[in-house]
Amino acid sequence: MNMKIAFVGKGGSGKTTLSSLFIRHLAATGAPVIAVDADINQHLGPALGLDEAEAAALPALGERLSLIKEYLRGTNPRIASAAEMIKTTPPGEGSRLLRVREDNPVYDACARPVELDGDVVRLMVTGPFTDADLGVACYHSKTGAVELCLNHLVDGQGEYVVVDMTAGSDSFASGMFTRFDITFLVAEPTRKGVSVYRQYKEYARDFGVVLKVVGNKVQGQDDLDFLRAEVGDDLLVTVGHSDWVRALEKGRPPRFALLEDVNRRALHRLRTAADATYDLRDGQRYTQQMVHFHLKNAQAWGNERTGADLAAQIDPSFVLGESTVAAV
Numbered sequence: 001m002n003m004k005i006a007f008v009g010k011g012g013s014g015k016t017t018l019s020s021l022f023i024r025h026l027a028a029t030g031a032p033v034i035a036v037d038a039d040i041n042q043h044l045g046p047a048l049g050l051d052e053a054e055a056a057a058l059p060a061l062g063e064r065l066s067l068i069k070e071y072l073r074g075t076n077p078r079i080a081s082a083a084e085m086i087k088t089t090p091p092g093e094g095s096r097l098l099r100v101r102e103d104n105p106v107y108d109a110c111a112r113p114v115e116l117d118g119d120v121v122r123l124m125v126t127g128p129f130t131d132a133d134l135g136v137a138c139y140h141s142k143t144g145a146v147e148l149c150l151n152h153l154v155d156g157q158g159e160y161v162v163v164d165m166t167a168g169s170d171s172f173a174s175g176m177f178t179r180f181d182i183t184f185l186v187a188e189p190t191r192k193g194v195s196v197y198r199q200y201k202e203y204a205r206d207f208g209v210v211l212k213v214v215g216n217k218v219q220g221q222d223d224l225d226f227l228r229a230e231v232g233d234d235l236l237v238t239v240g241h242s243d244w245v246r247a248l249e250k251g252r253p254p255r256f257a258l259l260e261d262v263n264r265r266a267l268h269r270l271r272t273a274a275d276a277t278y279d280l281r282d283g284q285r286y287t288q289q290m291v292h293f294h295l296k297n298a299q300a301w302g303n304e305r306t307g308a309d310l311a312a313q314i315d316p317s318f319v320l321g322e323s324t325v326a327a328v
């Protein structure tokens, strides 16, 4: 199964750290993984062991949006041009779809292999956000590229897409927050950490989003009690301070096999929770939600910006899922 997994939470909570550990955990079991850095602060590359120069050399998805659109639209007759394709434009007959394990022009242009103790994952990054990107409700080309890719990504067996992302209003303006099989909300045992959870939960409620809290930097019973009291059953697991992570931060990453046992068990718990959502998948609903957010964005700004009626891009008979046959 191909699981789409998001790590969200407030800045500094440990999203990048926990995504990178989870990616290492998956890779160590031989699972194919696409890692995506969609956070405002682009740190996933370094957390996966890239040095500064390597991280800076990563191609930015946000700068390759035209290429992505041109490829994905394929021969879809409902999408007249890449210029008329917005971040929520759903696939339809004729669209090209992405698979985790294949090679394609999108990965060639936007993904780079990262080696983790002998296992290789693909890393894609949105690119750094500038002031101009923030606070513009209607036009987030950077996370938009990720949303487009997720909406065109079909299922394969035993594959994972892990996205490190911001929990800001950005993900709610679009349909981004509904694109995952499971969302791990990383929260420190603080009022701020928990308030991000509440806000997310509120948005997520109507969309069947599976949301689980991962407590981070949890020390002792009092922290645990606090999180239990605040988030109840949504608390999946907690992680304490990790010396392994601290060593990585010092630029001396130990072999992943040396990660503390208790943290290894926590990662295992994340994977079990992710895998358990497989039976909840519903291609019909997933596709309907794309359509819902596409119509919303079309009305809010897309129609005006492109000068086209973007509702006409919707292919009513298309369903994204394991049985979708891609027309090439």
Ligand SMILES: Nc1ncnc2c1ncn2[C@@H]1O[C@H](COP(=O)(O)OP(=O)(O)O)[C@@H](O)[C@H]1O
Binding pocket: 009, 010, 011, 012, 013, 014, 015, 016, 017, 018, 039, 041, 043, 216, 217, 239, 240, 241, 242, 243, 245, 246, 249
């Ligand atoms: N469990 C942990 N043990 C030790 N250090 C941690 C842990 N979680 C996070 N950190 C440290 O806290 C800082 C913020 O974490 P980071 O993952 O970058 O947060 P975010 O991506 O949510 O902004 C980093 O310096 C990271 O190394």
Ligand SMILES: [Mg+2]
Binding pocket: 012, 015, 016, 017, 039, 041, 043
């Ligand atoms: Mg981060």
